[in-house]
Amino acid sequence: MRTSECDLVIVGVGGQGVILISDVLGRAAVLAGKPVCGAETHGMAQRGGSVINHTRIGCRFSPMVAAGGADVLVALEPAEALRFAQFLSPAGVALVNTRPVLPSTVTSGKARYPPLDEILAPIEGHSSRVIAMDATALAQTAGSSQAMNVVMLGALSRYIPISEDLVLQALAQVVPPRFLEINRKAFVLGKAEVE
Amino acid sequence: MYPNDYQREGANNSPTIKRWLPVREYLLGNAAIARGLIEAGVGLVAGYPGTPSSEIIETLVGFKSERPPHVEWSVNEKVALEVAAGACWTGRRAAATMKHVGLNVAADPFMTLAYLGVGSGLVVICADDPYCHSSQNEQDSRRYAQFAGIPCLDPENPQEAKEMTVFAFELSEKFNIPVMLRPTTRVSHAREDVEVGQAAKSATKGRFVKDPARRVALPIHARPLHHELLAKQAAIEEELEKAPWNSIELKGDTGIIASGIAGLYAKEAVTELGEDLSLLCIGTYPLPGKMIRHMLEHVRRVMIIEELEPVVEEQVRMIAREVNPGVEILGKDAAISREGELDYLRVREAIANMIGKPACQEPSDLPMGVLPPRPPSLCPGCSHRATYYAMRKVFGKKAIYPSDIGCYTMAVGMGTVDTCLCMGASITLASGIAFGGEEEGICCSLGDSTFLHGGMTGLLNAAYNKARITVTILDNSTTAMTGHQPHPGTGMTATGEETTRVSIEALARALGAGMVETVDPYRLDETMESFKRARDYPGLSVIIARQPCVIRARRGGARPKTFQVGEECIGCKLCLDYDCPAIEFENDKAKINALCSGCGVCAAICSSSAIKEVAR
Numbered sequence: 180m181r182t183s184e185c186d187l188v189i190v191g192v193g194g195q196g197v198i199l200i201s202d203v204l205g206r207a208a209v210l211a212g213k214p215v216c217g218a219e220t221h222g223m224a225q226r227g228g229s230v231i232n233h234t235r236i237g238c239r240f241s242p243m244v245a246a247g248g249a250d251v252l253v254a255l256e257p258a259e260a261l262r263f264a265q266f267l268s269p270a271g272v273a274l275v276n277t278r279p280v281l282p283s284t285v286t287s288g289k290a291r292y293p294p295l296d297e298i299l300a301p302i303e304g305h306s307s308r309v310i311a312m313d314a315t316a317l318a319q320t321a322g323s324s325q326a327m328n329v330v331m332l333g334a335l336s337r338y339i340p341i342s343e344d345l346v347l348q349a350l351a352q353v354v355p356p357r358f359l360e361i362n363r364k365a366f367v368l369g370k371a372e373v374e
Numbered sequence: 375m376y377p378n379d380y381q382r383e384g385a386n387n388s389p390t391i392k393r394w395l396p397v398r399e400y401l402l403g404n405a406a407i408a409r410g411l412i413e414a415g416v417g418l419v420a421g422y423p424g425t426p427s428s429e430i431i432e433t434l435v436g437f438k439s440e441r442p443p444h445v446e447w448s449v450n451e452k453v454a455l456e457v458a459a460g461a462c463w464t465g466r467r468a469a470a471t472m473k474h475v476g477l478n479v480a481a482d483p484f485m486t487l488a489y490l491g492v493g494s495g496l497v498v499i500c501a502d503d504p505y506c507h508s509s510q511n512e513q514d515s516r517r518y519a520q521f522a523g524i525p526c527l528d529p530e531n532p533q534e535a536k537e538m539t540v541f542a543f544e545l546s547e548k549f550n551i552p553v554m555l556r557p558t559t560r561v562s563h564a565r566e567d568v569e570v571g572q573a574a575k576s577a578t579k580g581r582f583v584k585d586p587a588r589r590v591a592l593p594i595h596a597r598p599l600h601h602e603l604l605a606k607q608a609a610i611e612e613e614l615e616k617a618p619w620n621s622i623e624l625k626g627d628t629g630i631i632a633s634g635i636a637g638l639y640a641k642e643a644v645t646e647l648g649e650d651l652s653l654l655c656i657g658t659y660p661l662p663g664k665m666i667r668h669m670l671e672h673v674r675r676v677m678i679i680e681e682l683e684p685v686v687e688e689q690v691r692m693i694a695r696e697v698n699p700g701v702e703i704l705g706k707d708a709a710i711s712r713e714g715e716l717d718y719l720r721v722r723e724a725i726a727n728m729i730g731k732p733a734c735q736e737p738s739d740l741p742m743g744v745l746p747p748r749p750p751s752l753c754p755g756c757s758h759r760a761t762y763y764a765m766r767k768v769f770g771k772k773a774i775y776p777s778d779i780g781c782y783t784m785a786v787g788m789g790t791v792d793t794c795l796c797m798g799a800s801i802t803l804a805s806g807i808a809f810g811g812e813e814e815g816i817c818c819s820l821g822d823s824t825f826l827h828g829g830m831t832g833l834l835n836a837a838y839n840k841a842r843i844t845v846t847i848l849d850n851s852t853t854a855m856t857g858h859q860p861h862p863g864t865g866m867t868a869t870g871e872e873t874t875r876v877s878i879e880a881l882a883r884a885l886g887a888g889m890v891e892t893v894d895p896y897r898l899d900e901t902m903e904s905f906k907r908a909r910d911y912p913g914l915s916v917i918i919a920r921q922p923c924v925i926r927a928r929r930g931g932a933r934p935k936t937f938q939v940g941e942e943c944i945g946c947k948l949c950l951d952y953d954c955p956a957i958e959f960e961n962d963k964a965k966i967n968a969l970c971s972g973c974g975v976c977a978a979i980c981s982s983s984a985i986k987e988v989a990r
Binding site: 181192193209215219226229241243245246247265285286291298302305 | 398399400402425426429507508531560563564565566567635638639641642645646648717718719722734740741742744745746747748749750751752753781784857947950953954955956957958959967
């Protein structure tokens with residue numbers, strides 16, 4: 180028996196805005212009257228390390244998504260998509276920003292950053308669908324590369340059991356008013372990528 | 375579905391509570407605890423930052439009301455708990471917040487407060503960190519509560535954490551004893567739609583009532599108080615037996631007893647497996663003995679699921695000897711790990727294994743080997759990197775570098791972090807290493823907040839006992855690792871009020887350091903000169919390396935300088951040795967990427983003067 184309506188795992192690098200996505204989703208779920216829970220990464224790992232955020236819509240149990248249980252994996256960075264791909268269910272969908280953020284192990288020449296195919300191919304084999312997009316470029320089109328996370332939120336909005344109106348309403352609660360227009364544009368551009 | 379003005383106005387605002395309707399909000403566990411404190415009408419909250427507990431006080435700081443509680447970042451956890459105890463003795467509800475290792479620091483007042491008791495309610499909020507997500511160990515605070523004879527509440531989610539916070543004050547007052555609330559990382563940093571209630575009206579001003587028999591722990595008072603403490607345990611257990619956080623459902627003859635968040639995992643597993651299992655979920659200590667008896671009388675086999683120590687299991691085994699010696703008990707010895715944290719899958723697999731159900735399908739193999747590691751690291755432009763670079767250049771590879779608790783432990787790869795034990799231990803370990811006979815140079819380091827928390831006594835001891843060491847205070851003028859909380863060296867209180875700014879230089883001199891110098895670590899040459907003088911100083915030397923945390927500086931609107939690598943680069947990779955994420959290597963030449971914060975230290979390191987500041 181399923182214990183959650185929709186399980187999401189949102190991953191990236193500390194500072195990319197992973198928490199904002201789950202905050203918007205949680206608030207939108209509250210507006211929709213659905214129980215919702217999640218788990219965040221705080222503390223040491225936030226300093227440029229890998230971060231993972233779990234969000235479970237329509238759920239009253241564990242705040243973490245089980246490995247192999249996520250309906251959607253949202254990755255703000257390609258290497259992090261593969262790092263956390265084990266959370267994806269075989270029937271799940273991966274939404275991946277293709278713009279790499281090089282870890283210091285790579286910039287200092289100690290490790291190699293794999294080409295995009297090497298990252299995406301195994302995720303394709305592991306799940307039902309991978310949708311890759313240069314969300315950072317789309318965010319720049321919208322007006323600021325900082326809105327990359329909202330591009331991904333727009334793409335994600337097609338896969339969650341919450342109406343778009345409520346997601347946008349929640350977004351307006353979270354984003355400072357002067358950046359709202361850019362973020363709305365970013366949201367629309369992200370959504371268009373999966374249509 | 376929850377239409378009300380509060381939500382539409384923006385839950386993004388600080389938790390100002392106007393007119394309350396029942397509202398659900400998507401709250402972080404720690405914010406839910408803060409809300410519980412407000413709903414309980416707390417008069418004072420004191421704490422020291424520590425992951426995963428820090429957001430409790432940070433949430434309270436934004437709370438506005440006619441008479442807001444006194445909220446403070448204390449100098450350390452012992453101080454916080456004593457301040458809270460003093461406040462509760464004036465008749466105002468008080469709480470102290472800390473992470474699990476902070477309770478070690480506060481253990482002295484904690485143990486004796488159990489004897490002396492409270493005025494109004496006193497709650498010790500101690501956040502545990504199974505798996506050491508952001509800690510140096512994974513000790514289980516339920517043991518401390520048991521040790522002190524203090525009741526402990528172990529929430530399974532943010533909603534429960536909030537309700538338990540309010541209940542903890544009532545319990546504390548009813549039994550005249552401090553109460554511990556023990557969330558774990560997965561509760562403190564979980565989020566959930568939490569039903570929030572109304573803020574309690576703040577109490578009027580408190581007054582201290584003299585009562586030597588209950589406030590002065592002389593032996594003649596302590597002996598009867600110890601007797602009283604032991605005597606009230608049974609009554610506390612009976613009261614907690616009725617608490618809503620202990621629930622029992624007797625079904626089949628295989629049972630599960632789970633505590634705290636493990637109860638949530640167990641409930642999910644039982645639901646998902648669809649099995650007819652008996653389930654006892656526990657949220658309070660002393661444990662609900664009667665419920666455990668009922669379970670043991672009902673089942674022939676029981677699994678105990680709890681994180682870290684076998685606190686529940688030990689009690690269950692004792693009770694089983696009386697009521698059902700034949701019952702099969704599965705726990706830490708077989709099914710459930712005593713290390714790290716549990717999660718839903720681990721709990722599910724343990725239960726499935728016990729009842730002979732198949733395990734979940736193993737996820738397919740993913741080629742994780744192609745991925746570059748991404749460890750947390752010092753930020754680009756972090757002054758700690760510059761200080762450590764200069765330190766290592768001067769003291770050399772063979773020198774001994776005791777370090778401490780803070781962001782700077784991430785510089786372990788630079789060779790300047792040889793130890794990390796507990797808050798302030800860099801100075802005392804360095805002293806001991808010197809007295810032990812080590813002949814290499816000894817240069818220890820700790821942050822400003824860590825120095826004020828637990829380093830000052832060590833410095834005093836080093837001076838008094840003539841340790842010939844160098845102490846480096848990495849002063850970024852904040853408590854960076856836990857999210858930039860102020861401390862006495864910043865001239866600002868938790869609530870943003872201006873206050874006395876304590877001089878670290880004056881403190882170091884007053885504590886007996888013979889040489890005290892302050893440097894700007896971005897000025898590499900001057901910093902190295904200063905380290906040389908400290909190295910050659912025939913006594914206790916202190917270097918204060920001061921440069922604001924680069925994250926704070928950026929948020930404060932600092933406009934960074936811009937640097938580029940010119941044609942002069944000979945590809946010697948000397949700058950790569952600096953390990954700054956803003957320096958890349960491309961086509962045999964160094965390159966500065968967009969992460970650069972403009973500290974300019976690499977320009978000083980470059981041997982061919984290829985890195986230059988450019989106009990923006």
